[in-house]
Amino acid sequence: MHDLSLATEFLHTVPPFNTLTGDELVSIARKLEVAYYPQGKVIFASASNQGLAIIRKGAVRLVDADHKFLDKRSEGEFFGHGIWFHGEKKEYSAEAEEDCLLWHLKESEYVQALARYSSLDEFFSSHHKSRLSAATRIKSSVKQVRDLLKREPVMIKCETSIREAARLMSQENVSSVLVMCNGTLGGIVTDKDLRQRVLAVDLDPGTAIEKVMTANPRALTAEAGVDEALLLMMRANYHHLPIVDKNGQPLGLVTAGDILRSQSEHPIRLVRDIHKRKTVDELVNLSQRLPSLFVRMVNLGRDVEQIGRMITHITDAFTVRLIQLAEEELGPPPMQYAWIVFGSQAREEQTAKTDQDNGMVLERKASPEEAEYFSKLADKVCNGLDQLGYVFCPGEIMALNVKWRVSLAKWKRHFDKWIESPEPKSVMHSSIFFDMRCVHGNTKLVDALLSYATKSAKANRIFRRFMAANVLGHRPPIGFFRRFVQEDDGTQSEGLNLKHRGIVPITDLVRMRALEGGIKLANTFDRIELSSRLGLMNKNDASSLRDALILINRIRLGYQAEQVANGQPPSNFVPPDDLSPLMRRNLKSAFMLVKEAQEALALRYQVH
Amino acid sequence: MMDLKTLTFIVVGATFALYIGIAFWARASSTGEFYVAGKGVHPVLNGMATAADWMSAASFISMAGLIAFLGYDASVYLMGWTGGYVLLALLLAPYLRKFGKFTVPEFIGDRFYSKGARLVAVICLVVASITYVIGQMKGVGVAFGRFLEVPFEIGVLVGMAIVFIYAVMGGMKGITYTQIAQYCVLIFAYTVPAIFIALNLTGNPIPQLGLGSTMTDGSGVHMLDKLDQIVTDLGFAAYTAQKGTTFNIFLLTLSLMIGTAGLPHVIVRFFTVPKVSDARLSAGWALVFIAILYTTAPAVGAMARLNLMNTIQTGEVGAADGNLVYADRPDWFKNWETTGLLQFEDKNGDGRIQYYNDADEAFAAKAASFGWNGNEMVKVDRDIMVLANPEIAGLPNWVIALVAAGGLAAALSTAAGLLLAISSAVSHDLLKGMIMPDISEKKELLASRFAMAGAIAVAGYLGMNPPGFAAQVVALAFGLAASSIFPALMMGIFNKKMNREGAIVGMLVGLLTTLIYIFWFKGWFFVPGTEMAANTPDNWFMGISPESFGAVGAMFNFIAAIIVSKVTKAPPEHIQHLVEDIRVPRGAAAAVDH
Amino acid sequence: MLSKYLEASSHLDVDHIENTPIIAVDLELTGLDATTNKIISIGWALIDEGKIQLGSSRHLLINADQSVGSSAAIHELLDNQIAEGLQIDEGLEQLFEAAAGRAWVFHHAALDVAFLQKACAGWAGAVPPFVVLDTMQIELRLRKRREIPVQQGDLQLGRLRKDYNLPHYTAHDALIDAFATAELLLAIAARLGGNTPLQLGPFLRFF
Structure with missing residues (x-):
C-alpha cells in the first residue's frame, strides 16, 4: 500500500536520494521523524551527531558558537551532519529562520544509511572533500611516515649476488631490499626489478646486485608526512619508498599499500x-x-x-x-x-x-x-x-x-x-x-x-538516593592534602585508575542528573548538555564537568593509544610520574571538581 | 588505679577511634569492581543503626533526669516519643516510601503541587530540627563540662566545635556500621550502671524489675514507696503522684507523638533498607533496641533521685545532724559544682545542706521550725542525673567513663544527622529549590556549611542560655510540627480529595492557633511581661497547657483543611491517581496487567 | 475486542505534546451522515515525543458494501478499489490496536468520531471513550480568544496549513489528511507552547 508515498515522492526530488530505488526510499522514509519548529526557535545547539535533518519546508540558519552566521539552508537541503564551512569543520547550532517542517533521520540511522548506500556516502562525504584542504593540513601535520614503519629494513651489501638477494627476499618474505654501498644507502631492488631486469633478459644470477638495482633512490626522513610520501610515489610511480634517519641510515620501507591502507582506516x-x-x-x-x-x-x-x-x-x-x-x-x-x-x-x-x-x-x-x-x-x-x-x-x-x-x-x-x-x-x-x-x-x-x-526513576527519589549512595562508592583518587591515591591492578605497577576513579564517577554523576530530569539520552556529553539546558545543572558546573571528562579521557586515551601502538593490552592505569607536571596539575583539578560534584550530590540526597 | 579524668579520655578516645576506623574501612572497601555488588545489611543490624539515630542526648541524658524530678508525669515523654516512633514507622514511612519521597517538605510540595506548602514545611522542619539540636548541645555541654572539669558554657563551646567537625566530615555519619557501634556503646553505657545500682538498692540485677522490688536494707519497703516517703517528707510532691489533669497529659502525649513523627533524620533511616519487608523488620528491631533504653529510663530516674536524696538527707528530717555537712561533700558534688550545674548556698549558715521544697507552704512552717532558711540547693540541673548517677552510687571509674562515651555517642550521632538534614533543607530545598535555582554546586556546598554552622551557633546559644527559654522553644517546635506538618502529611496520604488550598489553609490555621495560644500565656515572642494571662492551669482553655496545645492545633488544621477543600477545586487527576496508587499494594496493581 | 484499547486508555496520561502519545486519524466516507453512510478508508500516523513517526503511518481501504456514489468525486476512490478493501471490523481492529494508549487528533473531530462510534457499536457492541484533540476546535478557540473574526472556510485543513507555513498536500486521501492534521497539530503546539512543550490538558475533548 502506498503508505509512505507522501515521503518518498518528496525524497525522490532531492539529490542524493533521487539515486535510490523506490523500495530503498521506503526503507529510509520509515525511519524519518517529522518535527515542526516555529520561527526563531533553536533546533539544536552545537551540532555533532545530530543525524541528518531534511528541510521539508522553511529555512534554517546555521551559526557558530559565537552566534556568527555560517550558512542558511532551505527547502530540500540538509543539516545536522558534519558540515565543512570554508574548509573547516565547525560545531554549529541551528535555528529556524522561518517556520520549519523537518524530516529527521537519527544519527544511528544516518550512519547506517551511509554505510548501506554508497551514493549517499559519496554525496555527504564529497561535501567534505570539496573543502578538504584544511583536513589534509591537519593530517599531514600529525601523521608521519614513521607511524607506518612496520619492521626493520632488509638490507644487503652491493657486492651480494642476485641469487643470494632473491633467496634473502623470499626468506624474509619481503618484496624489496635496500642495497648498502660503503655504509650508505646505494639503491633499492624490488620483485619487479628481478623479473624485468634479471629473468626477462636471462641475466646470470651470480651477477652483483648493484648491476640491477635502482641506484640512488628517493628517500624520505621519518618525520615526513604521509601525504608527502603519497604525493612522491604517485608522481614518480614508485611503489617502495626507503625511510632514513637524519644521517641517511635506513629505518625501513614504506609501500604504496601501507599508505593506502593507512588512508583506508576511516x-x-x-x-x-x-x-x-x-x-x-x-x-x-x-x-x-x-x-x-x-x-x-x-x-x-x-x-x-x-x-x-x-x-x-x-x-x-x-x-x-x-x-x-x-x-x-x-x-x-x-x-x-x-x-x-x-x-x-x-x-x-x-x-x-x-x-x-x-x-x-x-x-x-x-x-x-x-x-x-x-x-x-x-x-x-x-x-x-x-x-x-x-x-x-x-x-x-x-x-x-x-x-x-x-x-x-x-x-x-x-x-x-x-x-x-x-x-x-x-x-x-x-x-x-x-x-x-x-x-x-x-x-x-x-x-x-x-x-x-526513566519515568519510574524520575518519580522515585528514594531509589535515586540508593543510586546516589552507589555513585559515592567510586571516589576520585585524591586523598588528604590533595595527594594522588594510587592503586594496584594486579598485573602492573601502581597507577591512577582513570576509568574507575575518573570516568565512572563522572558518568555516574551525570546519569543521576539524567534520572532526575527524566532525560532519555544515554551519551554523557548529551546528558550534560541537556541537563544544563533544562536547568538541572548550573551552566558553569555543566561545562566544568564536561571539561573534566574530556581532560581525563584524553589522558587515558593517549596512554591507551601508546600501549596499543606498542602492541600492549590497553590499560586504565596511568602512573602519575608518566605525566607532565602541567598535566598532573590539570588532572588534579579535574578530580577535585568531581569530588566537589560528589559532595553536592551527597548533600542533595543526604547520603555520606 | 588510673584517675577518672585520664580514664574518661581513654574510653572516649577509644570509642571515637572505633567509629573513625569503621568509617575508613567501609569507605576503602566500597571501591569495588564494576560487576560486583556490595552486601546488604541484616535487618537486626539496621534496627540497631536506626535506634542509634533515634536515641539522642535527650533520650540518653535528659529523659531519666526529667523522670527523676517530675516523677510519674514525665512518663508522657516516654509514651510520646515511643508513640511518635511507632507512628513514624508504621503510618508514615511506608507511604512516603511508595510516594518515592524521603523528606517531608518534598512530599508536601509534590503532593500539594505547591511551592508555598513546601516552604512552610521546610521552615517548620528547620525550626523543629534546630530545637532538637539544642537538646544535643546541652547534653554535649554537660558531658564535656563535667569531664574536662570546666564550666558548663565552656563545655558547650567545646561541644559545638566537635559537633561541627563531626558533621562537616560527615563521612562517619550514615555509615551503618558506625551507627551500630554507636548503639552498642550507648546501650552498654546506659544499662551497665543501671544494673549495678539496681543490684545495690534492690538486689535485682534487672533495673526494670528492680523498680518494683523491695529495698535490700531489710526494711521490706518497696523502692517506689520509700522514694515517695522521702520526697514527701521534704515537702516535694509524691514521686508517683499525677500532677496534671489526665486530659492535659493525654494531649501532651499526643502533641509529642505527632510532633515527633516527621523528624527528618529518622525518616531517612527507613529508606536506607532496599526491601520493604526488610524495612519493616528493621523498624521492629529498632523498636526493641529503643525499648531496652526507654524501659530502663524510669528505673534510672527513680534510683538516681533516691540516691541523691539519701546522699544529702543523711538522717532524720529535722534532726540537727540529719543533713550532709557541706565540707564533707563527696568529690562528684565538687566536680559538678565547677560546671555550675549544681549550686549550693548556705542560707542558714549551719554548714549543712538542706534540700527541700520551699515553695510548699505547709512544709515551709515545718522547715522554719527546723531552723532551715530556704532550699539551699539553689540549682540542681536535671540533665546531670544520668551522668552523675554512677558516681553517686559509688560505681567503679571505668563505668563512669563509659557513661561519658555513651552520652557523647548519643548526642553526636543525632546532632550530625539533624545538621545534615538542616543544611540540606536550607541549601537544597530552600536556596536551590526556591530562591536561586541556578546556584552552582560550589555555592550550594558553601551555603550548606554556613547553614550548619549557623544552626550550631543558634542551638549552642540557646543551649547555654536560660533553660526555661529552651523549654519554651521545644514546646513551640513540637506544637508547630504537630499542628502544621502532621495533619498535612496524614491528609496527603489518606484523603485523595485534599487539595493545595485546603492543605495550606489548614497548615496556617493549625500553626497560627497554636502560636497564638503559646504566646498568650508565655508572652508575644516570649518577651516577658507581654503575657495576656498568667500561665496557670486556672487560666488555661479547658485546662490545656500551652505545651499540650499542638494536638488541638492539629484538630483545627484538619477541620479547616477539610472545609476549604470541599469548597475549592479538587486536586488534578494525576495527583488523585497517585494518592490512590500509594495506598493500593503494588502487587494488586500489577495483577491487573495479566 | 476493545479490551486492550480500554486498558491502555485508562493509563493514558495526557501531559504535554512531547510526552503524550498521539494518533492522528482521518476517515474517508461515503457521505456525511453517520446513520446511513459508511467509512471507506482510514488513514493514521503516530506522534511520539512530539514527532511524527513516518514509519508508523497506515492507510486502510474498507469494503463498505455501499456504493461510493457521488462522493467519489471528492476522494477519488472507486467502487472497484473499495471492493478490494478490508472488512470494517478488521480495519477497526487494526486502528484500535494502534490507538491503544494514545490521544486522538482529528481535524473536525465530531464527524469522524460519530462514524467511529457507530462502527464500534456494530463491531464490538460497545462505544469506547475517545480522548480527543481537535485541531479545528483549538484554532477556533484561539481565534475567538484573540477576537479574530472567523469566515467560512477559514478553518479548513488546507487553509490553516497555509497559515502555518506548512507544505501543500493533495487533500482527501485519508492518510495524507491524517498526516496533514498531525503536522498542523505540531505547528499549533509549537506556536502556542513557545519555549516549553505545550500542555495539552486544556485542549482535550472527551467523547
Missing part, C-alpha cells in the same frame, strides 16, 4: 566494509583494523567525544552485521524483537578496551520454540562478538544469558523490582541498564522500555 569506510562481509571469519579479519584505527584517531587529535562515538558506531555495525548473518542462517525471527545494548556501547563512549553488554527485548513472552530461536541467535551473535574481540561481560549482562532475553513486559518488571527494592545488586544493575540503546530490530520496544524506566 571509520565510515570500515562500517561500509563491515556490511559487505558475509562470514564471521571475514568480520574477524576486519576487526584486526580496529586497534590501528583507534591509535590513528587518537593521534589525529580527534576529540574524545568523537572517538567514543566512532568506535561505538563500528561496534554497532559489527553487531548488526552479526545479527543479520545469524538471521539469514536461522530464518526470520518468529516475532518482533530488539537487540539492545547497555553501558558504554549505549552511551557511545567505547574505547580500545571494551567488553559486551547486551540483551534482547521481545515483543511478548516466547513459546519454547521461539525461545529456542532467540537462544540460538544470541549464541551466534555473542560468540561472534567475542571472536571479534568484544569479550564476554564479566557480569554476564549479555543476550546469551536467558535472564536478559525476555519480553518487554518482563523487562519492565525487572526495572520495577530494581526501583522498588534497590538492593546493592539492583543498584549495580541499574547503573548499567539505565544506559540503553537499540542497535537492531524494533526500536519501539526499546523506546517503550526506556520511557518506562
Whole structure:
C-alpha cells in the first residue's frame, strides 16, 4: 500500500536520494521523524551527531558558537551532519529562520544509511572533500611516515649476488631490499626489478646486485608526512619508498599499500566494509583494523567525544552485521524483537578496551520454540562478538544469558523490582541498564522500555538516593592534602585508575542528573548538555564537568593509544610520574571538581 | 588505679577511634569492581543503626533526669516519643516510601503541587530540627563540662566545635556500621550502671524489675514507696503522684507523638533498607533496641533521685545532724559544682545542706521550725542525673567513663544527622529549590556549611542560655510540627480529595492557633511581661497547657483543611491517581496487567 | 475486542505534546451522515515525543458494501478499489490496536468520531471513550480568544496549513489528511507552547 508515498515522492526530488530505488526510499522514509519548529526557535545547539535533518519546508540558519552566521539552508537541503564551512569543520547550532517542517533521520540511522548506500556516502562525504584542504593540513601535520614503519629494513651489501638477494627476499618474505654501498644507502631492488631486469633478459644470477638495482633512490626522513610520501610515489610511480634517519641510515620501507591502507582506516569506510562481509571469519579479519584505527584517531587529535562515538558506531555495525548473518542462517525471527545494548556501547563512549553488554527485548513472552530461536541467535551473535574481540561481560549482562532475553513486559518488571527494592545488586544493575540503546530490530520496544524506566526513576527519589549512595562508592583518587591515591591492578605497577576513579564517577554523576530530569539520552556529553539546558545543572558546573571528562579521557586515551601502538593490552592505569607536571596539575583539578560534584550530590540526597 | 579524668579520655578516645576506623574501612572497601555488588545489611543490624539515630542526648541524658524530678508525669515523654516512633514507622514511612519521597517538605510540595506548602514545611522542619539540636548541645555541654572539669558554657563551646567537625566530615555519619557501634556503646553505657545500682538498692540485677522490688536494707519497703516517703517528707510532691489533669497529659502525649513523627533524620533511616519487608523488620528491631533504653529510663530516674536524696538527707528530717555537712561533700558534688550545674548556698549558715521544697507552704512552717532558711540547693540541673548517677552510687571509674562515651555517642550521632538534614533543607530545598535555582554546586556546598554552622551557633546559644527559654522553644517546635506538618502529611496520604488550598489553609490555621495560644500565656515572642494571662492551669482553655496545645492545633488544621477543600477545586487527576496508587499494594496493581 | 484499547486508555496520561502519545486519524466516507453512510478508508500516523513517526503511518481501504456514489468525486476512490478493501471490523481492529494508549487528533473531530462510534457499536457492541484533540476546535478557540473574526472556510485543513507555513498536500486521501492534521497539530503546539512543550490538558475533548 502506498503508505509512505507522501515521503518518498518528496525524497525522490532531492539529490542524493533521487539515486535510490523506490523500495530503498521506503526503507529510509520509515525511519524519518517529522518535527515542526516555529520561527526563531533553536533546533539544536552545537551540532555533532545530530543525524541528518531534511528541510521539508522553511529555512534554517546555521551559526557558530559565537552566534556568527555560517550558512542558511532551505527547502530540500540538509543539516545536522558534519558540515565543512570554508574548509573547516565547525560545531554549529541551528535555528529556524522561518517556520520549519523537518524530516529527521537519527544519527544511528544516518550512519547506517551511509554505510548501506554508497551514493549517499559519496554525496555527504564529497561535501567534505570539496573543502578538504584544511583536513589534509591537519593530517599531514600529525601523521608521519614513521607511524607506518612496520619492521626493520632488509638490507644487503652491493657486492651480494642476485641469487643470494632473491633467496634473502623470499626468506624474509619481503618484496624489496635496500642495497648498502660503503655504509650508505646505494639503491633499492624490488620483485619487479628481478623479473624485468634479471629473468626477462636471462641475466646470470651470480651477477652483483648493484648491476640491477635502482641506484640512488628517493628517500624520505621519518618525520615526513604521509601525504608527502603519497604525493612522491604517485608522481614518480614508485611503489617502495626507503625511510632514513637524519644521517641517511635506513629505518625501513614504506609501500604504496601501507599508505593506502593507512588512508583506508576511516571509520565510515570500515562500517561500509563491515556490511559487505558475509562470514564471521571475514568480520574477524576486519576487526584486526580496529586497534590501528583507534591509535590513528587518537593521534589525529580527534576529540574524545568523537572517538567514543566512532568506535561505538563500528561496534554497532559489527553487531548488526552479526545479527543479520545469524538471521539469514536461522530464518526470520518468529516475532518482533530488539537487540539492545547497555553501558558504554549505549552511551557511545567505547574505547580500545571494551567488553559486551547486551540483551534482547521481545515483543511478548516466547513459546519454547521461539525461545529456542532467540537462544540460538544470541549464541551466534555473542560468540561472534567475542571472536571479534568484544569479550564476554564479566557480569554476564549479555543476550546469551536467558535472564536478559525476555519480553518487554518482563523487562519492565525487572526495572520495577530494581526501583522498588534497590538492593546493592539492583543498584549495580541499574547503573548499567539505565544506559540503553537499540542497535537492531524494533526500536519501539526499546523506546517503550526506556520511557518506562526513566519515568519510574524520575518519580522515585528514594531509589535515586540508593543510586546516589552507589555513585559515592567510586571516589576520585585524591586523598588528604590533595595527594594522588594510587592503586594496584594486579598485573602492573601502581597507577591512577582513570576509568574507575575518573570516568565512572563522572558518568555516574551525570546519569543521576539524567534520572532526575527524566532525560532519555544515554551519551554523557548529551546528558550534560541537556541537563544544563533544562536547568538541572548550573551552566558553569555543566561545562566544568564536561571539561573534566574530556581532560581525563584524553589522558587515558593517549596512554591507551601508546600501549596499543606498542602492541600492549590497553590499560586504565596511568602512573602519575608518566605525566607532565602541567598535566598532573590539570588532572588534579579535574578530580577535585568531581569530588566537589560528589559532595553536592551527597548533600542533595543526604547520603555520606 | 588510673584517675577518672585520664580514664574518661581513654574510653572516649577509644570509642571515637572505633567509629573513625569503621568509617575508613567501609569507605576503602566500597571501591569495588564494576560487576560486583556490595552486601546488604541484616535487618537486626539496621534496627540497631536506626535506634542509634533515634536515641539522642535527650533520650540518653535528659529523659531519666526529667523522670527523676517530675516523677510519674514525665512518663508522657516516654509514651510520646515511643508513640511518635511507632507512628513514624508504621503510618508514615511506608507511604512516603511508595510516594518515592524521603523528606517531608518534598512530599508536601509534590503532593500539594505547591511551592508555598513546601516552604512552610521546610521552615517548620528547620525550626523543629534546630530545637532538637539544642537538646544535643546541652547534653554535649554537660558531658564535656563535667569531664574536662570546666564550666558548663565552656563545655558547650567545646561541644559545638566537635559537633561541627563531626558533621562537616560527615563521612562517619550514615555509615551503618558506625551507627551500630554507636548503639552498642550507648546501650552498654546506659544499662551497665543501671544494673549495678539496681543490684545495690534492690538486689535485682534487672533495673526494670528492680523498680518494683523491695529495698535490700531489710526494711521490706518497696523502692517506689520509700522514694515517695522521702520526697514527701521534704515537702516535694509524691514521686508517683499525677500532677496534671489526665486530659492535659493525654494531649501532651499526643502533641509529642505527632510532633515527633516527621523528624527528618529518622525518616531517612527507613529508606536506607532496599526491601520493604526488610524495612519493616528493621523498624521492629529498632523498636526493641529503643525499648531496652526507654524501659530502663524510669528505673534510672527513680534510683538516681533516691540516691541523691539519701546522699544529702543523711538522717532524720529535722534532726540537727540529719543533713550532709557541706565540707564533707563527696568529690562528684565538687566536680559538678565547677560546671555550675549544681549550686549550693548556705542560707542558714549551719554548714549543712538542706534540700527541700520551699515553695510548699505547709512544709515551709515545718522547715522554719527546723531552723532551715530556704532550699539551699539553689540549682540542681536535671540533665546531670544520668551522668552523675554512677558516681553517686559509688560505681567503679571505668563505668563512669563509659557513661561519658555513651552520652557523647548519643548526642553526636543525632546532632550530625539533624545538621545534615538542616543544611540540606536550607541549601537544597530552600536556596536551590526556591530562591536561586541556578546556584552552582560550589555555592550550594558553601551555603550548606554556613547553614550548619549557623544552626550550631543558634542551638549552642540557646543551649547555654536560660533553660526555661529552651523549654519554651521545644514546646513551640513540637506544637508547630504537630499542628502544621502532621495533619498535612496524614491528609496527603489518606484523603485523595485534599487539595493545595485546603492543605495550606489548614497548615496556617493549625500553626497560627497554636502560636497564638503559646504566646498568650508565655508572652508575644516570649518577651516577658507581654503575657495576656498568667500561665496557670486556672487560666488555661479547658485546662490545656500551652505545651499540650499542638494536638488541638492539629484538630483545627484538619477541620479547616477539610472545609476549604470541599469548597475549592479538587486536586488534578494525576495527583488523585497517585494518592490512590500509594495506598493500593503494588502487587494488586500489577495483577491487573495479566 | 476493545479490551486492550480500554486498558491502555485508562493509563493514558495526557501531559504535554512531547510526552503524550498521539494518533492522528482521518476517515474517508461515503457521505456525511453517520446513520446511513459508511467509512471507506482510514488513514493514521503516530506522534511520539512530539514527532511524527513516518514509519508508523497506515492507510486502510474498507469494503463498505455501499456504493461510493457521488462522493467519489471528492476522494477519488472507486467502487472497484473499495471492493478490494478490508472488512470494517478488521480495519477497526487494526486502528484500535494502534490507538491503544494514545490521544486522538482529528481535524473536525465530531464527524469522524460519530462514524467511529457507530462502527464500534456494530463491531464490538460497545462505544469506547475517545480522548480527543481537535485541531479545528483549538484554532477556533484561539481565534475567538484573540477576537479574530472567523469566515467560512477559514478553518479548513488546507487553509490553516497555509497559515502555518506548512507544505501543500493533495487533500482527501485519508492518510495524507491524517498526516496533514498531525503536522498542523505540531505547528499549533509549537506556536502556542513557545519555549516549553505545550500542555495539552486544556485542549482535550472527551467523547
